[in-house]
Amino acid sequence: MDPPTTRYVQRDGNALAYQVLGDGQPEVVWYFEIGLHPDLMWTDPHLHYLFERTADRGRSVNMLRRGFGLSDPVDHVPDIDEQADDVLAVMDDAGISTATLSGTGSTCGPLVLVAARHPERVDALVLNQPIVEGLVQPDGGTPPGWEGHDPVAYVAGWRDVYAHWGSGRTLEMWDPSADSPLNRRLMGLLERSTATPTTARAHLEWLLRMNCWDALDSIQCPTRVLHPGGSPRPQSVCERITAAIPNATMYVLPEASPGASLAEAWLPVLEQVEQIDNHAATIGDVDRFLGCVLFTDVVDSTTTLAALGDHDYRDLLSAHERAVRDAVERHGGRLVNVSGDGTFSVFDGASDAVRCADTICRDGRRLGLAVRTGVHTGPLERSGPDLTGMTVHVGARIGALAGPGEVLVSRAVRDLTAGSGLRYTSRGSHVLKGVPGRWALFTLADTTRTVVPRHRPRLTAVDRAVLTAARRTPQILRAAVRMAYARQPSNKA
Template sequence: MVGERGRPASVPAAGFDEPGYAATEDGYVAYRVFGGGPRDLLVIGNWASNIEVMTEHPAMARYLDRLGRFARVICFDKRGSGLSDPVPMNALPTLEHWMDDARAVLDAVGSASAALLGDAEGGPMAMMFAATYPQRTRELVLVNTFARMLRADDYPIGMPEQSAERLLAEWEHGWGRGAVVLPMSASSMADDPQLQRWAGRYMRLSASPATAMRIYRWVLHLDVRSVLPSIQAPTLILHRAANRHYRPPMGRYLAEHIPGAAYLELAGGDWYPPFVDAEPVLDAIEEFLTGDRPEPADDRVLATVLFTDIVGSTDSAARLGDRRWLDLKDAHDALVRAQLERYRGREIATTGDGFLAIFDGPARAVRCASEISAAVRPLGIEIRAGLHCGEVELHDDGIAGIAVHIAARVMALAEAGGVLVSGTVKDLVVGSPIRFADRGSHALRGVPGRWHLFAVAGSA
C-alpha cells in the first residue's frame, strides 16, 4: 500500500518488539508494540519520549510487561520527539497532528479500536481523540492529567501564569539532568542514581532543550474543556493525592465533566516517570479494562462544523440572470468540494448558496474555510464562513445538535470574505500557525450565553 507523495503507508517493525514507522500526510511516526493480551491499549504518555530506549530501565520494562499481560500495548513517539519526524523550528504541533499520529499508528498495527491510556501531557490528546473517534475508543484511562493547565476566571484551579513561567525556567535548566528534574516529578525516587541516569538520557534522546521548551510552553496553553462532555467511552480517572504539578482538583474537574467518569485518588505524589510506585495504578487499570464494556454510540461524535454562504447571492442572481448565475454557482460548488476533499472535510448538505460540512480536526477546518474564501474570489464572488467545534449527532439525512446552530450563527456574523470561529475552535488549534483577531463577545440568536468570536487573520 502506498500513501500520499509516493510514501509507503507504513514501514513495519523488523520484529514484534522493535520500533516500526507509520506514515502520516507529512511525516513518519515511530511506534512499538509490547505484549499480546486480548485487547489493544494505546499508550499516550508524556510528550517527551523515545520508544527505542524506554525499556532500558528495568522498572519501565516491568511496567510495560504488566500492561502486556492483559493487552497488546501500542506506544509511539509523537511528532517532535524521539524517533518520529521532528517539528520545524518555526512551527509547533497541534492536538490534531498528534491525533493523526495516533490514527496512523493504529492503522499500521491493524487496530480498529483500542483503549486509550492518557498520562500527564498525553491526557488532552487522549480526550480529544476519544471524543472525535468514539468508534475507535473502547475505554479511556486518564492518569495525573488535566483539561487545562493555566488559571482562568472560570478555571480557578489552574496554574497562575507567573508560576508557569517559573516552571518552564526550572525545566529548561534541568532538561537532560535527571538529578535536577526528578525532585519536581518523582520526589520519592529523586536520589536513585540509576533513575537519575535513565531519566536524563531519556530526556536528551527525546528532544533538545529548545524543542522541549517550545513544546512544553505549547502544552501549558492547551485547553480541551469544551471536549469533555462529548466523550462517550467508559472513563477512569486516576490521580495522585499529593501531585503538586497536576493537582488533584484538575483530576476531579475531569471526573465532573466527562459523562459517567469514575474517579480514584491514589496515595503519593510521583507522576513522572510513570513506572514509579506504579502497582496501584496498574491494578486499577487492569480491573477497569478487563470488564465487559458497551459499544459506544456511533451517531454522536466531536466535530468541527463549517457553514459557508455566498455574500449577496440574491443581488448577483438578479444581475446575472438564471443561466449565468447557475454556471457561476456550479463553479463555486466545484471549488468548495475540491477544498473539502483536500482537507478531509465531509460534505453534509448544500444550503442554497453555501455548504454545511464537518471535519475531524479543527485546524484543517479553519484552513479549508480560508482556502475556499481565496479560491472563489477570482469568480467575482465572496463567501463568509463560520466554524464551531462540538458534539454532533449523525443522521442519514444530515447532522443535528447545538454545535450546528452555533456554527450557523457564527457564520451569520462573519464579514464578506471572512472566516469567523468560536473561542472553542481557537482554543483547540493552539500550536498551529493560524493567527486570529479578537472580535469580542456576542449573543448568538437562539443560543444561551455570550460567545467569544475570533476572525482568522492568516498564518504565521
Template sequence: MAMADSVKRPFLSLLGGFDCSGLAAGTPASTGKARALMAYLALQAGQSQSREKLAALLWGGRGEEQARANLRQTLSVLRRALKATGREWFRMEGDRVALDLGDADLDVRRFEALAAGSATDDLEQAIALYPGELLEGFNLAEEPFEDWLRTERERLRITATAALEKLITCHIGGNEPGACIPAATRLLALEPLREDVHRTLMRAYAAMGSFNLALAQYRICGDTLRKQLGVQPEPETRALYQDLLARRMAPPAGQSPVKVAPFEPRPQTRYVKSDGVSIAYQVTGDGPFDLVYVQGWVSNLDYAWDSSRLSNVLHRLGSFCRLIRIDKRGTGLSDRGTGFPTLEQRMQDVRAVLDAVGSQKTVLFGSSEGGVMCMLFAASYPERTAALILHGTYARGLWSPDYPWGRTREELEEELLAIEREWGRPADLSRAAPSLIDDMVEREWFAGYLRNSASPADAISLWRWGVEIDARDILPAIRVPTLITHRTGDRWVKPEEGRYLASRIPGATYVELPGDDHIIWGADSDRLMDEIQRFLVSAPPAPTESALLTVLHLDVQGASSGRVKEWQDDAVRQLRAADGEAIDLRESGLVAAFRQPSQAITCAFDLRVRLHHIGLDVRAAIHVGECERQDGVYAGAVLRLAAGFADCAGPGDIIASRTVRDLVVGADLSFDLRGQLDLPGIPGPWPYFSIGQS
C-alpha cells in the same frame, strides 16, 4: 543521597547556585552584582582585595569613577541587609575590602575540607554538599568575573571528581558494590566518557544481581561514545559485556542462579508515515485489548526499557493488552525538527500507527499532556475508541479565573528557565516522582531518557506548547467509557484537575490513588495497573451515536440563480479534497462537517479565494462541538453556534470560536478577538475570533 538530609544549611551556599541565609530574595542586596561580590570575597579566604580590583572585576565596562561608585553602593546595600544577623561581615581597611566569615559556615570551605579526607563518611558528606557547579546558572556578562568563575568551577569540579573516585574505591575495598553505585553514577554525570566508571557500574549491578541494569549500562556507554566521539567501547568494556551476558544466561558452577527479571531483547521499532513524517512505534504483549499508551511531554521508545521500573510497568500492561507505544512527532525516535505540532497532527499520527498495526478499535491511555490528545481522539473518533484512560491529566495548562489550578505565566517562565539550566544533569524528581528523589540510579537514567527524547530547545518549545492547550470545551463530547486516575499528592498536575475532568466527561470513573508521584512508574505503580486492568475487564461497550465534529457554516453573497451550480460544484470539489461532508447545500451557502478543525479552516480559505475569483463574496464561521447523527440527519448545539458566529462575520471574514483556536495551538495561524456571542438556550458567552494566516 540520603546523607544530604543530615547536612545542615550553611550560612552561605555557592555550590549549585547562590543562597545566603542573611539575604532575602528579591531585595536590592540580592542582585547579580551583589551576589557575585559576596561569592568572590567569600572564596578569597578572608584576604582583603583592593577596591580598584573589585570595581574592574564587576563593572569593567564602566569608567573607573562609575565603577567605584557602583561598588560603594553595592557594599552599602549588602552591609545594611546583613546587619539583621547581628554582626558586621565586611572589613574595610583603607582602600581594601574583605568578607569576614569567621566561624560562619561556607559550603565551599566545608566541601573542600571533607573532600580532602579519606573516610567514607567524610566523602559522602562532601558529595552531598556538591549538588552542582559553583554558582550554577549564574551569568554576569562581565568577562573578568566570568574568567575567574570558569577557573574556580573547574577547580571545584576536579575536587568533586577526586572525592567520588576515592569514595568508589572505599566501597569496592569494603566489598560494598551496591554502595558505590550512587557515587559511580554521579561521577558519570560529571565525566560521561569515563569507560572505567561505566565498567565499575556494570560490575556493581551484576554483583547485586541486576544483570539487566548492567547490560543497559553498556548500551548507555556505547551510545555516549558514539554520539560524542564517534567510537566504539574499548575491548575491555566489550569483553565485560560479553562476560555479563553469558553469566546472566548461565551462572558459574557452584553458585545459585541469580533471580532476575527475564531478559527480553528490545522490541523492534517500526515506522509509519503520517503526512510525510516518520512516526516510530513498538508493539509488545498479546492481551485481548489493544491499548495505545501516549506519554506526556517527551519520550524515547528504546531508552524506556533501560529503566527497571518503567520496563516493569510496560511488561505489566503487555500482560493484559496488546501494548502499542509511539514517540510523538518531534521526540524520541520519530522525526525531529518537524515544526510546532498541533493536537490534530498528533491525533492523526496515532491513527496512522493504528492502521499500520491493524487495530480497528483501541483503548487510549494518556498521561499528563498525552492525555489531552487522547481526549481529542476519543471525542473525534468514538467508533475507533474502546475506552479512555487518563492519568495525571489536565484540561487547561494555564491559570484562568475559572481554572485556578493551571500555571501562571510567571510560573511557566520559571519552569522554562529551569529546563534550560538543568537539561542533561541528574533529573530533579522532586515534583515528578518525590519517592525517587534519593535514587541516583533513577535520576541519572531519567536525565538520559530526557536527553535522548529531545534537544534542550525542542524540550522547551514542547513544554510551552503543552501548557498553551485548552481542551475544556471538548470534554462533554467524550462518550466512551473513561477511567481517570490521579495521585492525591501529585505536584505537577493538581488532583483538582483530575476531579474537574471527571465532572465534565459524561459517565467518567474517577479513582484517586495515594502517593505523590506524577509519573506512572513511580511508587505503587502496581496499584495503578490493577485499577486499569479492573476497569478494562468491566467497561461497557462504547456507544458511537455522536462524535466531536468541526462545522463550517459558509454564506455566499451575490450569487445569481445562474451561478449557483457553478459555485456549488466548486464547493463540493473542495469539500471532497478536505475530507469534509456537506450537511446542507443551498443557493445561499453551505454547512459542512469535518473531523479536524484544520481541514475546515483550509477549506474555508480555499473557498473564499476560489469564489472571489468568480465575483462572489463569502463569510464563514467554524466551530467544534458534539454532533449527533441519526438517519443521515445531523443535530446539536454546534450547528446553531456555527450559524450564530457566521451572522457575526462581515464580507470576506472567516470566524472561529475559542474552541477552534485552542485546538490548533501550534498551527501557522493568527486569531484576533472580535467579540462574543450569546444564544438563547445555550450557556455562554462564546468568544469568537477572526482567523488570519501568519
C-alpha cells in the same frame, strides 16, 4: 522478552514510530510523554518488567508524538488535532479497531479528542495528571481549578526544568517522590535522547496554551482520572476534570516509596489500566460524537446574479462549489450538503475546519466572490447522511453573522485551536437567533505555525554508546541498572 521491532507509519511525509507488544485482548494504546525513549526504556529492568506484564495480558502499543524519539524530526509543533489523528493512524496501522487509551500530562488532550470524536474506537480512557486546559490564559487570568493556589509559580517551575532539558529535573514537576539521583540520571538520558532542548521548550509553550476543555462532556467511555499523591499540581484540578467527564472517576495514587525506581513509581498507573480493562464495556452511542461544523455562504449573491445573468452566474456558482468540495476533501472534512449558494461541512478537527474556511474564502476571492464562513464545534447526532443537534444551529448562526471574506469562529473553536498557529481577534459578544445566552465570537487573523528546527537530539559520546548498547544488547544494560538500583540509598535526593 526482547524489545519488539519498531514500526513506522507515514504522517505528512514523516515517519512516526511505534512498538507493538503481546497479542490478543485487551488492546491498550500507551501515549508516552515526550521525555521517554522506547529503546532506552527496555534497558531498565523494572520498566522491562512493566512491558512484559502488559504483553502477558494482551496487546499494547507504545507511541510517542510526532517528531520525538525514534520518529523523524518535524518542522513545527504538532497541534492537538494532528496528534489525535496520529493516534488513530497508529491504531489503523497496527490493525486495532478499539482499545483502551492511556496518556500522561500533555498526551491526555489528544486522547480526549479521539474518545470524543470516535466513541466507536475507544473502550476506556485513563488520564494520568491530565493537562487539558491552558495554564497560560488568553486574558491573563487564573486558570479554573487553581483558585487558592499559585499557577504562576507552577508554570515558572515547568519553564525552569525545561530550560535544563536533559538533566532529568522534569521529575520534580511530575512526581517529586520519585526524584532520586539514579532516577534523575536515567530520566536525563531519556530526555536527551528524545528531543533537543529547543524542540522540548517549543512543545512546553504549546502545552501551556492548549485547551480541549469543551470536548470533555462528549466522552462516553468509562474514564479514570489519576492524580499522584506527591504531585505539585493541586488535586482540585483533577477533581474539576473528573466532574466534567461523564462516567469518570478520580483516583489518588500513592506516593512512591523512598528509593523506588521509575517503574515502581509508575506501577499504580498500569494497575489502573488493568482494572478499567477488566470492567470496560462499550456504552457509547456511536451516532453521537464531537465534531466541527463549517458553514459557507456567498455574500450579495442576488446582486451578482443580476449583474451576470442566469447562465454565467450558474457557471460561477458551479466553479465555487467545486472549489469548496476540493478544499473540504483536502482538509479531511465531509461536505454534508449544498443549499443554493451555501454549504455545510463537518470535520474531526477544529484547526482543519478553520484552515479549510480560510482556503474557501481565498478561493472565492480568486473567482470574484465574497464568501462568509462560520465554524463551531460541539456534540453532533447522525441522522442518516445528515447531522443534527444544537451545534449545527449554532454554526449556521455564526456563519450568518460573518462578514465578506471573514472566518468567524466560536470560543470553543478558538480554545481547541490554541497552539495551532491560528490567531484570532475578538468580535465581541453576540446574541444568536434562537440560541440561548450570549456568544463570544472571534475572527481569524493569521495562520502561521510555531516553527522548530528539524534537528535530531545532539548526544554526548557516552549517550551514543548507551543508546547503541540499548539497541544491540539491552540485557547487559539491564544487569548494570539492576546493580545500580541495589546500591541506591533508600531515600530521596
